[in-house]
Amino acid sequence: MSQLFPNVDWMSMWTATVETLYMTFVSAVFTFILGIALGLLLFLTASGSLYENKWIYRTVSSIVNVFRSIPFIILIILLIPLTVLIVRTMIGASAALPSIIIGSAPFYARLVEIGLREVDKGVIEAAQAMGATRAQIVWKVLLPESLPSIVSGMTVTLIALISNTAMAGVVGAGGLGTLAYNDGFEAYKNDVTFVATIIILIIVFIIQFAGDLITRKVDKR
Amino acid sequence: MIRFTDVKKVYQTGNGPVQALADLNLEVRRGEIFGIIGYSGAGKSTLIRLINLLEKPTEGRIEVEGRALNTLSEKELRLERKKIGMIFQHFNLLWSRTVEENIAFPLELAGLPRKKRKERVAELIRLVGLNGREHTYPSQLSGGQKQRVGIARALASRPQVLLCDEATSALDPKTTDSILNLLVEINRKLGLTIVLITHEMHVIKKICTRVAVLDKGMIVEEGKVEDVFNEPKQLITREFVRQVTQHPSGEIPGEELINAYPDGRLAKFVFGRGVSQQQVISRLFSNQRLSVTIVSGMFEPEENGAQASIIVRAEGDPDVFREWIGSISELGVKAEVIRS
Ligand SMILES: Nc1ncnc2c1ncn2[C@@H]1O[C@H](COP(=O)(O)OP(=O)(O)OP(=O)(O)O)[C@@H](O)[C@H]1O
Ligand SMILES: [Mg+2]
Numbered sequence: 323m324s325q326l327f328p329n330v331d332w333m334s335m336w337t338a339t340v341e342t343l344y345m346t347f348v349s350a351v352f353t354f355i356l357g358i359a360l361g362l363l364l365f366l367t368a369s370g371s372l373y374e375n376k377w378i379y380r381t382v383s384s385i386v387n388v389f390r391s392i393p394f395i396i397l398i399i400l401l402i403p404l405t406v407l408i409v410r411t412m413i414g415a416s417a418a419l420p421s422i423i424i425g426s427a428p429f430y431a432r433l434v435e436i437g438l439r440e441v442d443k444g445v446i447e448a449a450q451a452m453g454a455t456r457a458q459i460v461w462k463v464l465l466p467e468s469l470p471s472i473v474s475g476m477t478v479t480l481i482a483l484i485s486n487t488a489m490a491g492v493v494g495a496g497g498l499g500t501l502a503y504n505d506g507f508e509a510y511k512n513d514v515t516f517v518a519t520i521i522i523l524i525i526v527f528i529i530q531f532a533g534d535l536i537t538r539k540v541d542k543r
Numbered sequence: 544m545i546r547f548t549d550v551k552k553v554y555q556t557g558n559g560p561v562q563a564l565a566d567l568n569l570e571v572r573r574g575e576i577f578g579i580i581g582y583s584g585a586g587k588s589t590l591i592r593l594i595n596l597l598e599k600p601t602e603g604r605i606e607v608e609g610r611a612l613n614t615l616s617e618k619e620l621r622l623e624r625k626k627i628g629m630i631f632q633h634f635n636l637l638w639s640r641t642v643e644e645n646i647a648f649p650l651e652l653a654g655l656p657r658k659k660r661k662e663r664v665a666e667l668i669r670l671v672g673l674n675g676r677e678h679t680y681p682s683q684l685s686g687g688q689k690q691r692v693g694i695a696r697a698l699a700s701r702p703q704v705l706l707c708d709e710a711t712s713a714l715d716p717k718t719t720d721s722i723l724n725l726l727v728e729i730n731r732k733l734g735l736t737i738v739l740i741t742h743e744m745h746v747i748k749k750i751c752t753r754v755a756v757l758d759k760g761m762i763v764e765e766g767k768v769e770d771v772f773n774e775p776k777q778l779i780t781r782e783f784v785r786q787v788t789q790h791p792s793g794e795i796p797g798e799e800l801i802n803a804y805p806d807g808r809l810a811k812f813v814f815g816r817g818v819s820q821q822q823v824i825s826r827l828f829s830n831q832r833l834s835v836t837i838v839s840g841m842f843e844p845e846e847n848g849a850q851a852s853i854i855v856r857a858e859g860d861p862d863v864f865r866e867w868i869g870s871i872s873e874l875g876v877k878a879e880v881i882r883s
Pocket of ligand 2: 587588589709
């Protein structure tokens, strides 16, 4: 092992992996909650929907579109003031969280919205005919019926999110990205970059596999 | 039980208003199975959806059990809706729930405790004959079974009225019959008033007590089913009646016929206005060496261009049969041998 990768310090590789997993996990939780909330808001306020509201829909939709279009690396720079305000520092894993979440949640919100749109209108109508309240329709019809899309959308989002943690690493967020860039690329230690990449790939594969598995399990269509 | 008074429904669309129902008056009595028939776009779905206010009337009054639903608050309306069950052409089940959970859905909405729900669901499963299917997901059921789940779900909160929006239109004839039988059974057993809409006259004939014919948003004919059948007044009603009294355009499926008449030769003759009926009929029966009987005959009325189609059964020598067919087709009759 040490002959194959002479420059790899396994201890710091492990620390970096944990940092990446930490960033991924925390931002995934927030992305999930924020994405579903925004996705629901978009779906419910769209024209002809349960809480139709043109102004809310247009405002949220524009915000989501703007943040979805900004390249992540620019988003990090733009968000530095906000980051400093929230986490009081601009370097380190926690400092990367706001930009990662703001970069992923709008993307996920759109996927959630699309998933909700796929719920059969007839089923919503059947629930209304049975005297369901709007809240009951959201909790008992919309969310359960679109669960496969919600899960598979989260898988896609998570993979994009991991690539964002690596990118944030280049500007000092820590984790495997920082290791690959600072210790690997800049110090001409290609084996370090290589091992960091492999670990990222393994994480991505595991997420993809688990995501597909859960999607299949909840999809009873 | 259900009364429509001068009801009008206009949809506002991008291309201007569309009038779906015009000055509609209608009364459905308690305990009856009331059928509404009409072609696509006649306004059938609009009409039935007005009953539970899935659609709001533009004008007029709709009462269910003496209560005008469109004057109720949202909360009162939800309570009233629980007394009106509805089933749909495409079943509209929740695919994420099992049969049992689908049937329990309205009970869950009503906040019934789990134990009570289980008891009621078991009752309903027995009623619609889905025993052993409790834990299956809808995607693993046949169309007929899905509709049974739909019916059980609609009956769960013990409604007084059941609305059926083309409930059998997605099903094959045999399954349609079994679902219709189930509807009659629950109508008798539970004293439920049923309103059903369809474009198929045999559905009306099989289970309805009264029928209304809807054409372009207006009821053009209404009455007891046997009266409407025996004496259809409007052209459109006659068209619907013909759906069941005759096979469409004289078409009796070959196989059905061969089963019904296992022996003898079968032939079908079709002819239009230019052919003398008298000549055809006389040639049909003038051959002494064949014994001929008419199996089915159909004469379209004048307004449709007077087409006749006759199916006959003949006994006799095969060569004589062929010659006889030839002599009839000489008259300009389209002859088709179903079995020689
Ligand atoms: N939501 C709507 N918005 C606009 N127009 C509508 C709407 N629903 C129905 N219509 C129009 O109202 C008329 C009656 O439609 P309806 O669905 O009641 O007919 P139907 O008899 O049920 O037809 P089908 O057998 O095809 O279901 C049609 O002209 C239709 O285009
Ligand atoms: Mg319809």
